[in-house]
Amino acid sequence: MWTGTLFALLAGLMWGLVFVGPLLLPEYPASLQSFGRYLAFGLISLPLAWLDRRQLAQLSRRDWATALELALVGNIVYYLFLASAIRHAGGPVPTMIIGTLPVVIALVSNWRDARRDGRLSWRQLLPSLLLIGLGILLVNQVELAHRAQQGDLDLSRHLLGALLAAGAVVCWTWYPLRNADWLRAHAGRSPWTWAIAQGVATLPLALLGYGGQWAWNVATHEAFPMPFGPRPLFFIGLMGAIGLLASWVGTLAWNEASQRLPTRVVGQLIVFETLAALSYALVLRGTWPEGGLLLGVALLVAGVLLALRQRGSGGSA
Numbered sequence: 135m136w137t138g139t140l141f142a143l144l145a146g147l148m149w150g151l152v153f154v155g156p157l158l159l160p161e162y163p164a165s166l167q168s169f170g171r172y173l174a175f176g177l178i179s180l181p182l183a184w185l186d187r188r189q190l191a192q193l194s195r196r197d198w199a200t201a202l203e204l205a206l207v208g209n210i211v212y213y214l215f216l217a218s219a220i221r222h223a224g225g226p227v228p229t230m231i232i233g234t235l236p237v238v239i240a241l242v243s244n245w246r247d248a249r250r251d252g253r254l255s256w257r258q259l260l261p262s263l264l265l266i267g268l269g270i271l272l273v274n275q276v277e278l279a280h281r282a283q284q285g286d287l288d289l290s291r292h293l294l295g296a297l298l299a300a301g302a303v304v305c306w307t308w309y310p311l312r313n314a315d316w317l318r319a320h321a322g323r324s325p326w327t328w329a330i331a332q333g334v335a336t337l338p339l340a341l342l343g344y345g346g347q348w349a350w351n352v353a354t355h356e357a358f359p360m361p362f363g364p365r366p367l368f369f370i371g372l373m374g375a376i377g378l379l380a381s382w383v384g385t386l387a388w389n390e391a392s393q394r395l396p397t398r399v400v401g402q403l404i405v406f407e408t409l410a411a412l413s414y415a416l417v418l419r420g421t422w423p424e425g426g427l428l429l430g431v432a433l434l435v436a437g438v439l440l441a442l443r444q445r446g447s448g449g450s451a
Contacts, residue, residue, distance in 0.1 A: 138394030146406025148384035153411040156220035164217035174377025176337025205336040208309030215302035223295025226277030231299035233408040239401025269433030325389030
């Protein structure tokens, strides 16, 4: 349980970096950031795939189809929604909406995976979910108040950003559940190999997307300079760093956690991503956290710890 929790914490610390990219590259289209990040992820996976080629050769055609589905929905489409949401609404609103993932995934998995993981009664599950939800609400109220004080509120852009973030929630509710299904059904398989497989499956999708973006810019006479934009070295370096840390290390750590923990528990541990994203945003802003934000963080952590102590009835977990 605690080893899986530490892996989930590492994944959250790495995934929190994905909220930083759109804030550091506001002039870059969200689609280019999504394709650039996963192009880096795929390229990083190639030499690792060669080293692990014997294990990868044991994957079936159905396994590769699953890896392709996960790469498309959980990588490309998810980050396209998220980066677009951050461009339109800034950091706080998307962070708030993405922060509901622990609650959404816990509710869905408690209903969906009861036979495998055991079922928690809603009376057992409700306290931890309320703590997490209240913590997320409080943290983001503080963030939104700060944004209002800066005079940077555009309701129409925020509404669009909120809708895009909701699309990201749908993608990332499906991804961990589907990913956990495969890992739990293939307990003898290495999470390392499965992370490599997802990276390899992501590469052709990212190449097609990046090429399509370039062709679209040429066809529409877009002024944005391709292939790497107005800050090519910074863009390449940042995409490489996010591809390595968030996509590769984060995916590997999450696979390790998903193989060790019940789905309803590992789903709630996505809260670590929210905490990391808020911490990185404060570092970029150069401000100390306010009292309300610290209280919200305490509620989030308390909810996670309470969730880890729960045990369901029945199931094989």
